[in-house]
Amino acid sequence: xxxxxxxxxxxxxxxxxxxxxxxxxxxxxxxxxxxxxxxxxxxxxxxxxxxxxxxxxxxxxxxxxxxxxxxxxxxxxxxxxxxxxxxxxxxxxxxxxxxxxxxxxxxxxxxxxxxxxxxxxxxxxxxxxxxxxxxxxxxxxxxxxxxxxxxxxxxxxxxxxxxxxxxxxxxxxxxxxxxxxxxxxxxxxxxxxxxxxxxxxxxxxxxxxxxxxxxxxxxxxxxxxxxxxxxxxxxxxxxxxxxxxxxxxxxxxxxxxxxxxxxxxxxxxxxxxxxxxxxxxxxxxxxxxxxxxxxxxxxxxxxxxxxxxxxxxxxxxxxxxxxxxxxxxxxxx
Numbered sequence: 570x571x572x573x574x575x576x577x578x579x580x581x582x583x584x585x586x587x588x589x590x591x592x593x594x595x596x597x598x599x600x601x602x603x604x605x606x607x608x609x610x611x612x613x614x615x616x617x618x619x620x621x622x623x624x625x626x627x628x629x630x631x632x633x634x635x636x637x638x639x640x641x642x643x644x645x646x647x648x649x650x651x652x653x654x655x656x657x658x659x660x661x662x663x664x665x666x667x668x669x670x671x672x673x674x675x676x677x678x679x680x681x682x683x684x685x686x687x688x689x690x691x692x693x694x695x696x697x698x699x700x701x702x703x704x705x706x707x708x709x710x711x712x713x714x715x716x717x718x719x720x721x722x723x724x725x726x727x728x729x730x731x732x733x734x735x736x737x738x739x740x741x742x743x744x745x746x747x748x749x750x751x752x753x754x755x756x757x758x759x760x761x762x763x764x765x766x767x768x769x770x771x772x773x774x775x776x777x778x779x780x781x782x783x784x785x786x787x788x789x790x791x792x793x794x795x796x797x798x799x800x801x802x803x804x805x806x807x808x809x810x811x812x813x814x815x816x817x818x819x820x821x822x823x824x825x826x827x828x829x830x831x832x833x834x835x836x837x838x839x840x841x842x843x844x845x846x847x848x849x850x851x852x853x854x855x856x857x858x859x860x861x862x863x864x865x866x867x868x869x870x871x872x873x874x875x876x877x878x879x880x881x882x883x884x885x886x887x888x889x890x891x892x893x894x895x896x897x898x899x900x901x902x
Contacts, residue, residue: 571876573643580638584631591627622897629894636887644883645876657697658759658860659714661750662687663743665766665794667705668730669824672767674800675847680730683765683794686850687725691718693856700750701725704743706735706772710750740766740834741773748778748785760787761860763852764834767795768827775830779837789838790859791831792851799825 572578664687670680691699701712701724711732712724747762762782768791782789802824828844835842841859843851 570644570646570879573645573876573878574641577638577641580641581635584635584638587634588631591631595623595627626894626897629890629897633887633890633894636883636890640880640882640884640887642880644879646879647877648874649877651873651875657695658761659698659700659751660761660763660860661700661702661714661747662690662725663702663704663708663747663762663764663766664725664728665705665738665740665764666703666728666730666732667736667738667769669738669767669769669802670794671730672795672800672802672824674796674798674824675794675845679767679794680728682845682850684725684728686765686845686852688722689850690852690856691722691725693853694718695861697860701728702743702746702750703728703732704739704746705730705733706737706739706742707733708739708742708746709733710746713750737771738766738769739772740764740768740775740830741778744775744778744782744789744834748782748787751785751787759860760785762787762789762838763792763855764789764831765792765794766831767824768793768829768831769824776833776837779834783838787838788840789834790840790855791835791842792855793826793828793831793842793844795824795826797826797828 664680664683666680670683671678673679675682696716698714698716699712699718699721700710700714701721702708703711711728712721715721743764744762751760751762779789826844828842832842834840841855843854845851
């Protein structure tokens, strides 16, 4: 058995909190009754109250709440075999995670805006395999090509400016990493690399790498993030306060969007350059107009296990307990 919505497991704290409230409320009620009369007189004076039945009602309510939370977690067990024929493209998204991506000329920051755009893109994918490459001074595959879109999003959300120890921005390394990763198992499919960066490349021959990508039938689309006017790079200090990044001479560093290198990379590989804006980031446009219209090919014809949803079981049990609870009288019959 597995749960599809484990992100809601903290709701079990609600059951614990309600149980604690009932416990202290019961102790308070008992204390008030003891102050009202001696213990041997309570039974004759409070004939309309039955503590055992009251406890039963509370247990029914708590158990029903617990079962509803289990239903929310979507338990799954058992499976059926399902024939799957998937068509689509292979897409790598390369994201610049250098410190310049912390600049806030795009709110909340360049990097955080990229994460939101990737989430929107993933919601539109239709059988395409997607992977993630993080790069700064070097590059590595954060997520290999996959159709597990939830897993892909988890790795995308983990992107941060400290994920790669080597500083700088080396777009060429990201392209070379994509070439090697595509070659591992995507022959005969439409290959696309989307590079998202501010274009401040300080190392490597990005144009030469783009030409190598074209030779491997990889089309590179580039998206420029930031403004040409630029902004100071704000980073957190050791105390969590915001400070501005300084160079070796002690001067504050200002990061600007460098469109020329991104335009050249796209031109060399037959791709498209897009400057992101607050209204349109560019990933949606690329997918709808430049990727899905490429000639899709069958990638796999297979059978997959489809887990069966069983949330109905705890939900029905919870409803039965809630229907039972009013019939448990507090009074002695």
